[in-house]
Amino acid sequence: MPELVEVETVRRALEPVLHGARITAAAVMHPRTARRNERPDDVAERLVGRRVTAVDRHGKFLLCPLDEDLLWVIHLGMSGRVTVVSPESPVERHTRFRSATDRGDEIRLVDPRTFGFVAVFTPEEAKRSSLAKLGPDALTALPPTRLLARTLEGRRAPIKALLLDQRVLAGLGNIYADEVLHRAGIDPLRAGGDLDVADVERLRRSIRPVLEEGLRHGGTSLDDLAYLLPDGRAGEFLTRLRVYGREDQPCLRCGTPIIRRVVAGRSTYSCPSCQR
DNA sequence: AACGATCCCTGTTGGC
DNA sequence: TGCCAACAGGGATCGT
Secondary structure: OOOHHHHHHHHHHHHHHHOOOEEEEEEEOOHHHHOOOOOOOHHHHHHOOOEEOOOEEEOOEEEEEEHHHOEEEEEOOOOOEEEEEOOOOOOOOOEEEEEEEOOOOEEEEEOOOOOOEEEEEOHHHHHHOHHHHOOOEOOOOOOOHHHHHHHHOOOOOEHHHHHHOOOOOEOOOHHHHHHHHHHHOOOOOOEHHHOOHHHHHHHHHHHHHHHHHHHHOOOEOOOOOOOOOOOOOOOEHHHHOOOOOOOOOEOOOOOOEOEEEEEOOEEEEEOOOOOO
């Protein structure tokens, strides 16, 4: 599934393709994909003729600043995939968006479940959008322990739910939240406000290594339907997961069977012995 | 304000 | 074998 690691992998692949390129054509192929723009027609109209000045990321959002002070936003949702192909390349099933550059590349969003979207915002629109509510990026702007502890203070929601809340920290999704909590030795169901400073410190120190290990392996491809690298390869992190999807299998640290529970409406995997 | 539940989507899976 | 309900989940929205 596309979480921070997968989006960052896509960003790194897109940067040399898009940075400095001019968009020569754009088309939204499915109305739902443009739903985040107040005027859906703006997406294609605003893109054509613009130059991409940077390829950035905040949490799970891919952010491409354009000239004319516009911001091109791509979110992969849960089944979105960005492909870089030649314009003659056959259009894959579930292609929701296409754009061409003056360098002869075509950038497409293939997204069967249409949870992803493409938007082009003015600065004012960006400020009104959910982008403005995102917390600090979990990889590039991880807050110091005391600040993170302050954020969690008094919160009664399970720490797993808080890690999934993009306003608390931007980028973690269901897979990496479970992996981080296992590495930190924290029970996903504990209330955020119950964590003491030592817990928060372990939590904070677990985030970067888990994300960086994911990045080294090209992210997590659960199956060939969902996330793939832009060149079509599958990410290899699936085989390195310690808890996610491993119900009843032995904990790789202590051998206790991994359990599955539902937290915040999401499958949550943990070791009942290592995580307290 | 915080929190849990529900909904949006469609390909895949598992039970009968 | 075939059918269909259940499941997966990021984020918006709604009710409490």
